[in-house]
Amino acid sequence: MSLPIGVLASGRGSNLEAIIRAREAGELPVELKVVISDKREARALRIAAEHGIPAEFLDPRAFPDRVSYDLALAARLKEAGVELVVLAGFMRILSPAFLEQFPLRVINIHPALLPAFPGLEAQRQAWEYGVKISGCTVHFVDVGVDTGPIIAQAAVTVEDGDTPETLAERILEQEHRLLPEAIRWIAQGRVRVQGRRVYVEK
Ligand code: GAR
Numbered sequence: 001m002s003l004p005i006g007v008l009a010s011g012r013g014s015n016l017e018a019i020i021r022a023r024e025a026g027e028l029p030v031e032l033k034v035v036i037s038d039k040r041e042a043r044a045l046r047i048a049a050e051h052g053i054p055a056e057f058l059d060p061r062a063f064p065d066r067v068s069y070d071l072a073l074a075a076r077l078k079e080a081g082v083e084l085v086v087l088a089g090f091m092r093i094l095s096p097a098f099l100e101q102f103p104l105r106v107i108n109i110h111p112a113l114l115p116a117f118p119g120l121e122a123q124r125q126a127w128e129y130g131v132k133i134s135g136c137t138v139h140f141v142d143v144g145v146d147t148g149p150i151i152a153q154a155a156v157t158v159e160d161g162d163t164p165e166t167l168a169e170r171i172l173e174q175e176h177r178l179l180p181e182a183i184r185w186i187a188q189g190r191v192r193v194q195g196r197r198v199y200v201e202k
Contacts, residue, residue: 002029003031005030005033006032006084006085006086007035007087008038008086009044010091011042011044012042012043015088015179016089018180020047020048029184033080034056034080034082035048037057037058038059038092040059056076058076067097071097074097085102087106087109107138108138108139111171112171113137114139114146121164124164127164136154136174136175137150137153138152138182140198149195149197151185
């Protein structure tokens with residue numbers, strides 16, 4: 001049994017690549033039904049297409065407001081048979097209208113140890129703050145910004161010689177490991193959510 005997933009991505013698509021790699025290595029019991037981007041030029045769309053995965057650009061400017069865009073997005077994902085939505089560098093906030101259609105079925109990768117440094121450019125935020133440890137978080141998406149229940153985290157030490165860019169690179173390596181792992185747990189039916197706490201069966 002494989003879990004039908006859809007990936008939403010706005011840019012480079014390296015986390016999408018990590019999912020595809022894990023899937024092709026037989027480590028991930030999922031079926032990639034569709035990759036959708038809000039950016040026509042997103043590299044993520046090219047990567048999906050190269051791997052024979054339906055890749056679609058959904059233009060936000062073709063819709064009068066955020067809710068109507070999100071409803072079209074949800075409808076497309078449902079139509080493709082998606083049961084888990086993975087945000088892999090998707091740079092839009094999803095409205096409650098979207099989330100209601102996928103309750104506890106949307107996950108996101110964030111490049112910081114939440115609840116520290118939510119929002120944009122989290123790696124730079126962490127570096128500028130001067131933390132000694134940062135990392136990445138996979139969490140369920142709720143109506144807040146990067147506030148949903150945490151599924152998994154990985155820590156990365158900040159070195160004296162780091163710049164925001166070198167720190168981001170090392171965090172990204174961890175993202176590529178953590179996101180497929182969290183998806184695998186969900187696909188294997190091992191994840192249970194109780195309020196804010198997420199339990200993963202061994
Ligand atoms: C990743 O670092 C991801 O954690 C971050 O965007 C990058 C996307 O890279 N996401 C966020 O900041 C969400 N707030 P990718 O397109 O190469 O996967």
